[in-house]
Amino acid sequence: MSLTPTQPVQLLSDYSPYPFVLSQTRLDFTLSPRGTRVVTELDLAARNQITDLVLDGGKGLTLESLAINGTTLDAAHVSRDDETLTIAAAALPQGGFTLQTQVLIDPADNTAFEGLYQSGGIFCTQCEAEGFRHITFYPDRPDVMTTFHVTIRSDLPVLLSNGNPVSAGNGVAEWHDPWPKPAYLFALVAGDLKAVSDSFTTKSGRKVDLNVWVRPGDQDRAGFAMESLIKSMKWDEDVYGREYDLDVFNIVAVDDFNMGAMENKGLNIFNSKLVLASPETATDTDYERIEAVIAHEYFHNWTGNRITCRDWFQLCLKEGLTVFRDQSFTGDMRSAAVKRIEDVQTLRARQFREDQGPLAHPPRPDRYEEINNFYTATVYEKGAEVIGMLKRLVGDADYAKALDLYFDRHDGDAATIEDWLKVFEDATGRDLAQFERWYTDAGTPTLKMTEDWNDGTLSLTFTQSTPATPGQPDKPARVIPIAVGLIGPNGDEVAGTQVLEMTEPTQSFTFDGLATRPVVSALRGFSAPVMLDRQMDNATRAFLFAHDTDPFARWEAGRELAMSALVDLAQGRDAGAGYVHAIGALLSDGTADAAFRALCLALPSEDSIATRLAALGITPDPDAIHAARSGLALRVAETHQDLLASLFDRTEVTGPYSPDAASAACRSLRIAALGLLARIDGGQRAKVLFGTASNMTERMAALAILLRLGKGSAELQALYDEFGGNRLVMDKWFSIQPMAARPEDAVRIAEQLAQRDDFDWKNPNRFRSLLGGLAANHAGFHAADGSGYQFTADWLIRMDAVNPQIAARMSTAFETWSRYDDSRKTHALNALERIAGLAGLSRNTREMVSRMIAVGT
Ligand code: B3K
Ligand code: ZN
Numbered sequence: 001m002s003l004t005p006t007q008p009v010q011l012l013s014d015y016s017p018y019p020f021v022l023s024q025t026r027l028d029f030t031l032s033p034r035g036t037r038v039v040t041e042l043d044l045a046a047r048n049q050i051t052d053l054v055l056d057g058g059k060g061l062t063l064e065s066l067a068i069n070g071t072t073l074d075a076a077h078v079s080r081d082d083e084t085l086t087i088a089a090a091a092l093p094q095g096g097f098t099l100q101t102q103v104l105i106d107p108a109d110n111t112a113f114e115g116l117y118q119s120g121g122i123f124c125t126q127c128e129a130e131g132f133r134h135i136t137f138y139p140d141r142p143d144v145m146t147t148f149h150v151t152i153r154s155d156l157p158v159l160l161s162n163g164n165p166v167s168a169g170n171g172v173a174e175w176h177d178p179w180p181k182p183a184y185l186f187a188l189v190a191g192d193l194k195a196v197s198d199s200f201t202t203k204s205g206r207k208v209d210l211n212v213w214v215r216p217g218d219q220d221r222a223g224f225a226m227e228s229l230i231k232s233m234k235w236d237e238d239v240y241g242r243e244y245d246l247d248v249f250n251i252v253a254v255d256d257f258n259m260g261a262m263e264n265k266g267l268n269i270f271n272s273k274l275v276l277a278s279p280e281t282a283t284d285t286d287y288e289r290i291e292a293v294i295a296h297e298y299f300h301n302w303t304g305n306r307i308t309c310r311d312w313f314q315l316c317l318k319e320g321l322t323v324f325r326d327q328s329f330t331g332d333m334r335s336a337a338v339k340r341i342e343d344v345q346t347l348r349a350r351q352f353r354e355d356q357g358p359l360a361h362p363p364r365p366d367r368y369e370e371i372n373n374f375y376t377a378t379v380y381e382k383g384a385e386v387i388g389m390l391k392r393l394v395g396d397a398d399y400a401k402a403l404d405l406y407f408d409r410h411d412g413d414a415a416t417i418e419d420w421l422k423v424f425e426d427a428t429g430r431d432l433a434q435f436e437r438w439y440t441d442a443g444t445p446t447l448k449m450t451e452d453w454n455d456g457t458l459s460l461t462f463t464q465s466t467p468a469t470p471g472q473p474d475k476p477a478r479v480i481p482i483a484v485g486l487i488g489p490n491g492d493e494v495a496g497t498q499v500l501e502m503t504e505p506t507q508s509f510t511f512d513g514l515a516t517r518p519v520v521s522a523l524r525g526f527s528a529p530v531m532l533d534r535q536m537d538n539a540t541r542a543f544l545f546a547h548d549t550d551p552f553a554r555w556e557a558g559r560e561l562a563m564s565a566l567v568d569l570a571q572g573r574d575a576g577a578g579y580v581h582a583i584g585a586l587l588s589d590g591t592a593d594a595a596f597r598a599l600c601l602a603l604p605s606e607d608s609i610a611t612r613l614a615a616l617g618i619t620p621d622p623d624a625i626h627a628a629r630s631g632l633a634l635r636v637a638e639t640h641q642d643l644l645a646s647l648f649d650r651t652e653v654t655g656p657y658s659p660d661a662a663s664a665a666c667r668s669l670r671i672a673a674l675g676l677l678a679r680i681d682g683g684q685r686a687k688v689l690f691g692t693a694s695n696m697t698e699r700m701a702a703l704a705i706l707l708r709l710g711k712g713s714a715e716l717q718a719l720y721d722e723f724g725g726n727r728l729v730m731d732k733w734f735s736i737q738p739m740a741a742r743p744e745d746a747v748r749i750a751e752q753l754a755q756r757d758d759f760d761w762k763n764p765n766r767f768r769s770l771l772g773g774l775a776a777n778h779a780g781f782h783a784a785d786g787s788g789y790q791f792t793a794d795w796l797i798r799m800d801a802v803n804p805q806i807a808a809r810m811s812t813a814f815e816t817w818s819r820y821d822d823s824r825k826t827h828a829l830n831a832l833e834r835i836a837g838l839a840g841l842s843r844n845t846r847e848m849v850s851r852m853i854a855v856g857t
Contacts, residue, residue, distance in 0.1 A: 007843055012313040012366040018139050019051045020044045022146045023096070025183075027136070031123055031154035031190055033108035036116060037064075040103075040136040045096040053087040053099070056130070057137035060115070062104040069097050085137045101137050110134070111762060111802045119256035120215075122191030123156070124269055126262060129312055129371045132183035143310045143414035145180040152190060158213065160189040162265040164247045177265055179245065180412060182308055187264030189213070189252045196222040200233050202243045208233075212275060213252040221276040224287060224659065225251065225294055232295040235329050240403060242302045251275065251294070255727060258764050258805050259375070260293050263300030270297070273728050273765060279657035281729050283697040284667060287659035291333065296326040302407065310414040312371045316363040316439070317417055319375075320383020327384060334661035337551035338595040344526045344552065345599075347385065350377035351529070353611060355444045357815045358855035359848070360469035364417050364439040367471075369847040372805050378442070385529040386438045392481045392499055392527055393435070394428045402427035434503060437478045442469035445478060447502075448533040449522055457512040460484065460520065462502050464530070470851065477505045483527035483550075486511060486518035491547035494518045499527065519543055524550040531615070536560070538578035545582050551596060558582060558600045562632070566609050569628035571618065576632050580639050587643040594651070595665035601672040603629055606778035607816075614819040621821070622779040626743055630679075637679040648673040648685065657695045664697070671701040678705045683712075690715045700732060707740035730758065731765045735773035738780065746780025747787040754795070761799070764806050771795055775813035782820060786827025789814070793831035796845065797838060804842030811835070811848045818856040829856060 026041040044053070059082055066073045068091065077091035087099075110117035115134025116125050125131065133140040150161040152173045159168065162185070163177025195211040196219050202208060210229060212222040229251065236242040246266045253275035261270040274293045277286055303325065304318035331339040354360060354377050361374070363383045368374050391399040406423045413419070417439050421432045443466040452459040462482065466475035480502040486494040500509045519540060523532050541564075544557035561579040568575035586592065586600055604612075606629055610620035637644065651670035653663050678686050683706045690702035703719065706712030716737070723729035738750040753759060753770055760766045771792060775781050781788040792813055800807035817828035835841065836849045 007369050007846065010312075010368050010371070012311070012364075015311055015313075017047065018141060018144050019047050020053060020139065021047055022139060022144050024149065025138075025146050026149045026151075027186075028151040029153065029188060031107075031152065031156070033118055034106055036105050036107055036123075038101075038103050038105060038136045040099075040101045040138070042099045042101075042138070043096060044099055046092070050089045050092050050094065052089050053092060054139075055085045055087075055137040056083065056133035056140040057085050057103075058083050058133065060105060060110075060134050061137065063137075064102040064104055065100070066102075067100045069093065070100070083133075103136055105135065112804060113256055113258050113764070114805065116188065117256070119254040122189065122193065122215075122252075122254055123154075124189045124191075124252065124254050125187050125264075126258060126269065127186050127264070128184040128262060129375075130184070132186055135186075138183050140183050142182040142184060142308050142312065145182050145308065145412075145414060147180055148175075148177045148186060150175045150177075150188065152188060154190050156190045156192060158189070158191060158193045158195075160187075160213070160250055160252065160267055162187055162267050164266075177246075179265060179306065181265050181305060182414070185263070185265045185305055185308075187262070187267040187269055189250075189254075189267065189269065192216065193252065194219050196226050198226050198230065200230055200244070200249075202233070203237045204243060206244070206247075208244050208246070209248045211248070211250050213250060214272075214276065215253075218253070218272075218276055221278045221281070222253070224277045225253075225270075225275045225290055228291040228294040229298060231291070231333065232298040232329065235295070235332065236299055236302070236325075239328070239332070240302070240325070242299075242407070244301065245306070249298075251297075255765070256763055258803070261297045263297040263304055265301070265305050268297045270294075271765065273731065276728060277659075279659075279695045281696055281723070281726060282659075283695075283700055284659055284664035285697075288330070288334070288664070292326050292330050295329045296322055299325045299329070306412065307407070307410045308414045310416045312368070312374070313364055313366060314416050315371075315374060316379045316383030316386075317415060317420055319380045320363060320387055321420075323380050323384035324387040335593065335595055335665070338593070338599065338661075338665070340525060340552050341555050341596075341599050343381075343384075347377070347381045347529060348611075349605065349608060351381045352444050352531075353607070353816065354378055354812075355382075355442060355469070356467075356611065356615070358470060358818070358852045359812065359815050360442045362440050362442045362472075366440070370808070370844045372844055373808055373847055382529055389438065389481050389528055390424060390435065392483070393479070393501065394424060394430065398424075398428045434477075434479045437476065441466065441475050441478070442472055443467055443475055445475075445480065445528075445530045446533050447480065447482070447523075447528075447530040449520075450535075451520060453517045456514050457510055458486070458514055458518065458520075459508050459510045460500075460522075461506065461508040462500075463506045464502065465505075470854070477503065479503050480528045480530060482522065483524035484509075485521040485524055485548075485550060485553070486514070487521055487544070487547055487549075488518055489516055491543075493549055497524050497550065519547075521548050521550055521553045523556075524553045526552050526556075538564070542578055542582045542585075545600075546585060551593075555596065555600055558586070559604060563604050563609070563612055565632060566604060566625070566628050567612055567616065567618075569631060570609060570613060570621065570624045572624070576635055579632070580636055583636055584640050584643065587640055587647060593665065594669040595661070598665065598668040598672045601669070601676070603633060610778065610816070610819065614816075619821050620819060622782040623743065623784070626779040633676060634679045637676040641677070641680060644673045644677050648677060667695075667697050671698065674701065675705050678709060683709045687711075687715070690718075696729070696732075700736065704736055704740040707736065708742070710742050710745070724758075727763075727765070731769040734759070734766060735769035735776075737773065738770065739773040739776045741777060741780060743777060743779035743783070746774055746777045747783055747791055750774045750791060754791075761795070762802055764803065767795075767799060767806060768810065771810050771813070775810075781813065782824060784824065786824070786831070789817075789828050789831040793835055796835055800835075800838070800842050800845045801840070804844040807842065808844035808848045811845060811852070814849075814852055817852065825856065829853065 024043045028039040030037040077088040114131040152159040159173035161175035166174035193213040253272040257271035303321045402424045445466040448463040482500040548554035565576040613620040686702040686705040
């Protein structure tokens with residue numbers, strides 16, 4: 001199905017270089033909330049012959065003056081529309097010239113948090129992807145790279161920008177960034193901030209000053225972020241040979257931020273939830289995420305900043321690679337096996353869901369209406385999977401060789417996916433033409449596997465197929481690395497893992513000389529982002545769950561046992577004995593890693609059960625899915641009550657809280673046991689744990705367990721009394737209530753929360769907490785009467801007028817709407833059409849809802 005364009009579409013095939021070369025940018029800011037003056041000087045020269053000079057910049061810029069080489073431009077040569085300013089070629093001198101503009105902007109009125117805005121009295125910026133054009137007139141595209149010299153005038157005590165400090169004092173600070181960069185990496189921060197400081201000496205002996213800037217009083221919650229930064233700097237030197245390249249690295253935490261964080265050169269700006277942490281306020285998951293995101297933004301210094309993207313179609317060049325790097329970092333810092341399983345869970349929950357619905361697109365899209373809608377799981381997470389496959393195919397040594405060549409060849413460039421693949425071709429001698437389809441084709445391939453055993457020879461036959469996605473009806477075969485191991489009947493590994501390289505639509509691989517028929521462990525390590533379609537009985541699944549030496553494949557076998565039971569249960573068939581039995585064996589196995597066991601104890605999410613049913617051609621019934629999942633959990637709890645109780649008692653982590661992986665793993669196993677036990681003890685243990693725990697991990701987990709039982713109001717109140725003034729804890733308070741509510745209560749609870757004075761909905765974290773919390777309650781959001789859809793649509797409409805990026809992002813709650821029954825579909829379509837029909841709807845939300853509507857009409 002193709003997009004119905006309702007607004008201008010950007011096409012990859014339209015790319016042409018900017019007709020001017022920009023050799024330096026000088027910016028001078030005089031900060032004031034309602035009228036910040038920005039004086040910009042651009043040293044420009046025509047690339048070939050002189051054409052009209054078109055700069056990005058819209059209605060929010062009040063133009064005060066415009067001059068070339070000091071002479072004011074004649075108004076007859078200047079024209080403006082809603083998005084650009086054009087200076088006629090006739091007014092431009094031959095050779096180089098300096099364009100000077102002076103504009104006035106209104107940061108206090110900037111509720112979209114794009115460009116320069118204020119967050120609780122702190123001036124800050126967000127320029128990726130196209131925010132710089134809200135600050136000044138500029139060629140706001142990633143392939144226009146130059147050095148920046150920035151002057152900031154303000155009475156505020158801390159004035160920061162990119163690069164190295166030149167001077168500061170008397171209300172004026174100057175910064176110079178010697179590394180050419182596109183405008184999307186520009187940043188400015190000004191405010192009353194305090195630093196937690198440290199330093200790092202790079203491998204070549206350069207001392208770098210490190211600061212994490214927070215609000216006064218928050219310094220004691222910034223230490224973990226600093227530790228994470230230092231670990232990241234060291235890891236990038238050790239593993240990728242990448243060294244930091246400025247005298248100072250600043251991180252600033254702000255409360256109003258549209259996403260997690262931003263990699264501005266030398267001045268990363270973070271959502272405060274990804275910086276601030278203390279045991280009383282942050283969970284183990286928060287700590288792990290802080291470590292990962294600090295690393296991610298730091299790693300962008302090379303993969304994103306030193307080498308950036310030629311245009312926004314190439315976004316996965318920097319994002320896929322940087323996610324791949326941060327995943328490897330976390331694997332090295334914690335448990336690689338557990339991290340891999342968690343990454344696959346995220347990929348399936350977010351990217352497979354995207355790939356199977358109306359918003360499917362390739363990691364390198366070739367068209368978009370609003371680029372901010374393409375910061376997706378496909379660009380990020382699938383982009384990372386594609387790099388993982390590349391590494392698996394060429395091997396570790398050749399991967400390292402190719403990366404060295406990439407950094408050597410493209411340092412200072414705005415590069416493309418073709419450049420990236422060429423580096424691998426040149427470094428390894430491989431032809432990657434077929435591999436490129438992973439970048440250009442949308443959709444998740446299904447990989448069907450059949451086995452044939454004949455006299456000591458095992459043949460595996462694989463058939464790949466990828467369904468049509470919007471705009472892409474046909475999908476040729478891709479190269480798929482399939483990691484396979486063979487396990488003998490006694491549970492021993494017969495042969496180590498081999499990577500089979502599939503290139504045809506159907507292909508067979510044989511293993512001969514085998515004494516007995518082995519059990520196949522397929523797609524080890526989740527070696528490719530595909531859906532494996534394999535007929536397997538529960539006995540074989542249980543065998544792999546007990547014996548597979550590959551942690552992912554072992555976990556997957558357990559998940560398949562659970563999933564197949566849930567699919568049956570959701571359709572009213574009795575099932576689950578095999579799973580319940582296998583879980584008993586796992587509970588008794590004290591040798592398995594605690595975090596791994598915790599992952600195995602968690603049943604597949606309701607959304608993923610719905611996805612599986614839909615893939616089987618069955619219309620998912622959210623209430624039946626909820627009942628099936630609760631029923632299976634109850635059965636596990638009843639059958640293994642004693643084992644679970646003793647596990648719960650044995651896994652208590654004593655002593656002062658530490659967020660390290662081993663302690664977090666123990667807590668996660670204990671919480672998994674607690675969740676199951678609550679099905680039979682009425683939440684008694686959870687209530688006690690909430691009252692006694694001194695860390696937020698256990699308190700939040702206990703609270704969620706109580707809420708799922710329809711209890712927990714005293715605990716909610718206690719949390720509010722203690723942390724009502726702490727934004728980050730209150731965000732959790734707002735999200736957990738609709739998320740963990742019984743489905744029949746979820747919408748009502750969300751409605752009540754939305755009425756509260758402290759539902760500060762213009763704050764992206766608070767909005768996401770409430771709306772995202774409801775959307776995460778599968779049966780609650782998909783309430784049969786459509787109330788979840790209506791509530792969400794009402795708030796998306798309200799948010800769109802204030803912050804289009806957030807509204808568009810949250811609209812993905814609807815992305816699976818067309819897989820449900822007719823009545824739900826009608827309700828959902830009504831909600832989407834109500835949004836689409838709104839006058840003045842943003843380009844962001846319009847693109848999203850029209851793509852979602854298109855799939856069902
Ligand atoms: N590059 C930013 C994301 C910008 C999103 C713009 N809508 C953060 C990151 O991926 O590191
Ligand atoms: Zn990134």
